[in-house]
Amino acid sequence: MATLKFLSIFIIYFAIVLGFVNSQGVEVGFYKKTCPNVEKIVKKAVVDYVSIAPTLAAPLLRMHFHDCFVRGCDGSVLLNSTKSNQAEKDAIANLSLRGFQVIDAAKSALEKQCPGVVSCADILALVARDAVSLINGPTWQVPLGRRDGRVSILSEATTNLPTPFDNFTTLKTRFGSLGLSVKDLVVLSGGHTLGVSHCFSFGSRMYNFTGKGDMDPNMDQKYIAQLKTKCKPNDVTTTVEMDPGSFKTFDTDYYTLVSKRRGLFVSDATLLTDKQTKAYVLAQLSSSGSTFFEDFGVSMVNMGKIGVLTEKSGEIRKKCAFIN
Known part of the structure; x- marks a missing residue:
């Protein structure tokens, strides 16, 4: 009898907790009634x-x-x-x-x-x-x-915020502390298929990697030579494409660059230093067999749930640049 009573209390408690967790989260179709368009x-x-x-x-x-x-x-x-x-x-x-x-x-x-x-x-x-x-x-x-x-x-x-200079241990810690997995890390890094970067974000890899005027041995030396024609020492204004040739298009070319040691950042190169992330990079090289697009959506949803404010927390701003 006591066991059944305990079991009943546990089930009720679990249902309350589960309901609380769900109510605190976000959901697809949240504005279905309040703002359907x-x-x-x-x-x-x-x-x-x-x-x-x-x-x-x-x-x-x-x-x-x-x-x-x-x-x-x-x-x-x-x-x-x-x-x-x-x-x-x-x-x-x-x-x-x-x-x-x-x-x-x-x-x-x-x-x-x-x-x-x-x-x-x-x-x-x-x-x-x-x-x-x-x-x-x-x-x-x-x-x-x-x-x-x-x-x-x-x-x-x-x-x-993660930086272009982070190694794998630092990145794993940063992502992990927010509930994101190593897979989320390597997938979201694929966002570097878009956009440009200032030379100062990777300049040390070309000119002064260890403070001795040397180059990063983990970066393709021929690629460094190409980048040096665009980025001079201490250049803080010039930008270069992170994914040369398709920086305006979302595709899997980023992983091809990383596999060839042509990712611009230390944080790109470090994906080849971990067994799990390296395996993912190499698995995306074949566009016909790539899982990147599907994985990216999943990881973006995971990221979008970090520390959300719901119900009575926070506010709904009238203008996004100012609190009410």
Whole structure:
């Protein structure tokens, strides 16, 4: 009898806990009743801008990534600084982000149709998906229901964001601390198939890798010679394509570059130093057998659940650059 009573209590407790966990999460179709056209409205804003300027896709994708790695996916990367506080947007790693006007356009349109309903954090997650899809990349269902954070601190972005100089141990720790797996790490690194980078992000690999005026032995020496024709020592203005020849198109070429030791960053090269990530890199070389597109959608969903604010936490901003 006592055993049955205990079992009943356990089942009730488990049901309550499970319900609490589910209610705290995000879900596909969250705005089905409150703003049923949310995805159409956001996609129109993305199409309006990215179809004219395809290079916006990369920074829009990075914006969502950089948002989620600092305080979770709460739209804090969108906030402007105040007189008393410098925001994440002003961190060095975020100065190259562009496309805030896309977020603002989507938010403005949504406020006209569904005022006070859709968060900037959710808009950012949808924009990242639609930007990738628009340049021949994959699409995926985006769970929604995030609310916007009220805090954005420059120093937290400086501390928490992965850097181009991170080795595998550091990357694994950074991703793991947020609940992301090693597979998520290597898959999300594939986002480097898009966009450009400033020379200073990898300059030390060409000119002063160990502080002795040497080159990184883990980088193809012929490729270094090519890069030196574009990037001079201490160059802080020049940019180069991360995926030469297809930096405006979402494809698997990034993994081909990494396999040939032609990834720009230490964080790219380090994918060949771990058995699991190296195996993934090599498995993506055949486009006909690649799982990258499907995997990328899964990992983006995983990333999009980091530290989300839901229910009564946070707020729904009226304008994405300012707290209410």
